[in-house]
Amino acid sequence: MMFRPLSHVYLSFVLFCFTYTATRGQNAVFEQVFSARLSTVATGQTLTIPPGVSPFKQGVWIDGAKGITITGAGMGSSILDFSALQSGGQAWQFSTCSHVILEGLTIRNAPADGLRLQNCENITLRDVRIEWADRTTSGSYGVFAINSKGVVVEGCEASGAAHSGFVAVRCENVIFSNSKAMKSVIGIAIENAIRVRIQGCTLENNSIGIALVHLPMPAPCQNIAIMGNTIRKNNFRNFSPESDFANGYGDGIGVLCISADSVIISQNTIEGHNTAGIFFASHPSLARMGLKTSDKTMTSRLFCVDNGYDRNGKNPDGQGAMGIFLKSHDAAGDIVYDSTSPTMCIRESPTCVFSALSMQQPGIFLSHDMASFVCAPMPVNNIIKQ
């Protein structure tokens, strides 16, 4: 017998309508209905997710979908709960998908990651929330984009992730706009990704607001613009597992940049961070802080322009190797800069508290003089090449 997908689509649709009408408000069988719909979804189709809480026993895996839209009734309304996942730990994965829109839903309590995009192109996430209620068991990554190109995250939220609310790894052309991350170890992490814009986002009450990290793997981390965001009071105690690189970062940092290249941080509000508003470091300087790293990459071409700073570095509590180091060298402030990095350009208000650490062997020298770094910044598009 020939396999006829159309008949499956039709049958699934009838089943969907029937069960949806019968179980509105309970959603206990929605997982089955949704899986059936997903397994036959074709280009151009839209799947809808009803309001209410829908428990899922299996993760949602979508492979090779092109041009589909999945629409819920809003992040506060359509809630997919993965607390009782029976196998695997990941709630939702798109692999090798393109031109997909996912919007209007919450993914709650995934045992591991919330939403993973692997080898995808042109994906839009809109009005999507990833959250964990309990940070002692929370997963590591909220939205986890890997090896993907063209990812837009707009109006989304992430809360309670043990590594990062949003992370882009080995990705190209990524935009985070008007999104929020809170109560996570890192709000938004950019790790070995290129051409990234973070704009109009709110990063509040994480351990680190935004982290740009060149991890020791053969892929660049460069061309990143952080523009017009509110980065406030990211002093949440770092609760990442001890093995995690992020565990050594401590907490109380607005923007942490490790060995990233071509970065502009402009017109952001950065306030109330115990250790530092912005901390630029490189792997060699991390090694001097006692953080184990095998990477020799330096950070370079950094621009800090017209940011608003307030009350950063007032209360470094020496958490994590980074915090201990900065506190012991009295280097907390609005901008802390490891001056082994080539090219640093600052155009900030004179009230900005600046510390440049020269980590050349054998000693470590400290300067608070910003004057030698003042320069005319480059146009943003020259930096991020987006």
Add this chain to the structure above:
Amino acid sequence: MRTILKYLLPVLGSAALLCMLNAAKPLTPAQYMRVAAHQNISDYGLFEGMIRNMKPAKGVFRYDVNTALFSDYAYKARFIKLPDGAKIAYDPAQLLELPVGAIIVKHFYYPADFNKPAEKLHFTETRLLIRQPEGWEALTYAWDESQVDATLTNMGSTMPVEWVDAQGYKHGMKYQVPPRAMCKGCHDRQGKMVPVGITARQLNRMGAETPAQNQLVALQKSGIITDMPHISQVPRLPVWDDPTTGDLDTRARAWLDVNCGTCHNPEGTANISAFYLDIQQTDPNMLGLYKRPLFAGRAAADLTYDIVPGRPDSPIL
């Protein structure tokens, strides 16, 4: 005669018309070569008689691998169907190149008693990888209680399985037939669907069906593989639990290659871990020696390094 013609002419006419229509719209090679996905395993004609007896039909041959992926204790039986006259291209390191139209078949089953591995078999699923003109297509078929045939499933399912292990202990669990979208969890190289075990080093062994002859030599003799060097020049993966096939280190690397290296390699789905356990890997840092874990999350369990030589208890692995 006239009566016969009266009936025959319209038939011939229609046939001629059909031929003309066909000539006007010739099948493209891709349409011609495509293997249609069927609803049941029995529809493919891969086996003679009852499928569960696993007797290959003509053009289908069984193969075994040196070190198998652990799959929840399931036994696995593997077959390849090749189109008539088709050849397999030899490669010493990478996957063997199977021709368009080839089907790789894998049954998953549990003998009731692992000490009697050919009796009372409970089949859970049969997976197919079909080499279509545009690439590999993965299909999963779940067996039901009648144990006669398996049916295509897109969503996957769970089913209870029970067995008595080699030491006589009874076990039971919920077996999960994965949804089709999950195939790429493992069968993925940079976003492309690929087979996993079809390598010369895995097939370089005596077969269950040909205990007196190396599987690759048998394929060479039958003219299916033509460009392979002498079998002594072909790489061979050790059998992880057979000390006569390699020292501890090489057998450990074989086990890690098969059970971890499928994803943990520079092109696999775990490539962002920068922790590569594929058999070709030689860089100690990439092999995880004193390397900090990347993207391991809570799986790293507060441990510092991927691998610490000589200390099996302290690193993450």
